[in-house]
Amino acid sequence: MKRLAMVDDTFLRFESRRQPLHIGMLMLFEPPAGAGKEFPAQVAERLKQSTRAAPPFNQRLVRRGGLHYWEQDDEFDLAHHFVHLSLPQPGRIRELLAMVSRVHGGHLDRAYPLWRIYLIEGLEDGRFAVYLKIHHSVVDGVAGIRMLINMMSTDAEASRQLPPPWEVGTRRSETNPLPIPTRTAGGLSALRSLTREGLKAFTPVLRELRSSFQDFRAKNADLVVGGQAPRCLLNQQVSGTRRFAAQSYATPRMKAVAKAYNATLNDVILAMCGGALRRYLQDLDELPDKPLVAAVPVSVRRDHTALGNEVAFTLAHLATHLDDPAARIVAIKSCMDYNKERIRRLSPAQLVTYASLMLMPGAVNALLGLTPDKALGNIVISHVPGPRQTMYWQGARLSGLYPASLLIDSAALNITIISRHDTVDFGLIACRKTVPHMQRLLEYLEDALTELEGTIK
Template sequence: MVTPIDPTGVGFLLAENRSMPMHVGGLQLYRKPEGAGRNYARELYEHMSSTERIAPLFLRHPHRSTRTAGQLVWEQDEQFDIEHHVRHNALPKPGRVRELLELCSRLHSTRLAWERPLWEAHVIEGLRDGRMAIYTKVHHSLVDGVSATRLMASSLSPDPDKRGMQPPWGYREKPARDATDTAGVPLSALRTALGITAEAAGMPAALIKTLTKSVRNETSALSLYAPRTMLNQQITGSRRFAAQHWPIERIRGVGKAAGTTINDVVIAMCAGALRSYLLDFNELPDESLVAMVPIGLNAKKSQIPSAEGGNAVGSIMVKMGTEFADPADRLRAVQASMKDGKEALSSMTPMQILAMSAIGQAPAILTPMFRMQGIVRPPYNVVISNVPGPRTTQYFNGAQLVGSYPLSIPIHGMALNITCTSYDGLMCFGLIGCRRTVPHLQRLLTYLDDELKALEKAAGV
């Protein structure tokens, strides 16, 4: 069975190379059920690898030939081997979180082969505190961050006694729906090479206004240039992963006191952390760093990415206020920039947002493609995403999920990616960067903690 690949997915596939694997991942930490034996992880692995019926999303791989006129399409894998995709790992002693993050860094560095369905899952045991972990990765051509989170949530339950639960790749019956692609965008809107229809072309007023702001370096829904930093250069395929969580109540408290949103506070935390990090290397530019902040289209419209996969993501370009020494000034700069970006998108339809985002992404993709690093300025410095997850305690076959940390995609010119997932009262940060280009990445965790304390102090919390 052959199905079309949406234009965003094609872009992720074509942009991929050895230095830029284009998969997203997740690390979930679990506490074993009470009374679980020593072989619990092995038993869970066997359960997950014995799934009888696989969801179609997890059976397809990219293919192109003369039969498809050279176009990339999804083709079902006729030789699917689940043991290639579901694996069992054990950490070396002493089994600290450090060893776990090092393993995830290595796993996230390797590309997924196009000859097979583009996903892997690893059951990991050997943590000295008795917990176990599951690391998964799925190609970004299959899912965006929201879809990946929903896939994970679909295999969890608030019931600690529930057993026999399907992993994310297990087949599930779904309700009938209209003829749309997996991202929820009408197929008629995806028939051109860029997926931009007449509807998307009908945004000249919004585009002119946004371009004018961008030329003035007033970021909004689009950014044409940002200051060049050590983060904005060629990368290697080697990755380093760092993860930590903070109580959402602390972040919400700052937002409430400052009259802003949780997301604004998260970006301000990142701004302060990056300011401290770049100061360590005497690399802080005089101008503000610019963050690209993806937004799911469901944040604005009812067309939403589903648990079947797909990509439906727009973006806002945010000035992070890193030129300010005062954390309160940085938060105000982030708040103003986010507000301006949201207002720019409020007059656009989902397809127009996708078109605007494609324009914004073009410099980031074309610059490394034509080897223009150092010649042109980057359109933004870092990607910061915040993906909502389950709000209550969740379980998988009796194992309690105690932390969920995302791993995303660094690219040439953008060596660092920061993604957050909310879960059960926690904001879980996942930082992924090029091992060579972003040295001592773990320092950013300390600086994030310092910045949250500084924001609390500035807000009088």
């Protein structure tokens, strides 16, 4: 029996009926050339032969004396964890997304290890989908993606011999190491090391805070402080029903835009989100005058050989007040460059402290409601690097890897992006009730990219 880390436990304690705190991943696969229509069902049949699960897939939650522990589950019930589904005709992506939306909305049962995997067949284009749902107390997003990649292979033939995902677990694949960052304890270890660094470590933090305050007084548009976000329809209480939307955009297209603006892929992602959200909110006559603010997790890893990682939230505005797409990406890049400049001047521990303090005005406002028209932020936009090579599973080629994250009150939309060598895969999850017709954002993201391409021709 192993006691849960405090940060993992949080995801159990803050979970509620309207706020399930699991995360999901939708994977699309292309069957190998010459495979028949029955290929996905054959894969499902093979997986159903499994009789064992590896950690964390065999860990069951136990509550004793108000504390949570992981205990090895000896009653492996595959039919509970693995589900074979079929889409109704015509089997468009639309039907798939509707199904994943419903499945993602349901709670995982704490009487079982906290995961489920669905194999979904019946897509009209011949592909099939795998949707994994796992509780955030078991794994965080980055580690989850790493885990999934470990379950696949870069070799199509070799991938046919791979055991089911739940038999692989989190064991690191020695034969297939990929440079995917994992998060180790995140903020907590940063705070610990800050304590170790002692009081002198605070000096750079204070210097940055002073400089931020000067920028604030000078109304520097690149400085974004927690609590300056304009409250909008994304800042509502969430229902228990979700809508999931997902689409891939070609990496070369996005990289060409990045290159023209001397920007990063991440800047282009934020510019696409800004453009799409502007239009979406405009349609509903809900666009605030002030720019939307995104909380963007930033990797603060320095040692590129290590797999361990530290993540801090940085705040970026999405320039949704600007009509011109070129002006928008320039403003976003400027804001992100400003953020990165500070990040570079601070150690990971100092950065976490600085970031927390910059969020503080918004957190105080969220608690006390001093300025009800302001929010801590409007949306979380996470960009996670994915595999850089073509991956295979059971002989089928991975053609899309779309994250479905979690929602909490006042954050009714989340966009998580996985960038791969050929496509950048966007996964959007929203409260169905409060964020109407969210799937329109997919089209608006495409339009935003096309607009950006138009500015560099």
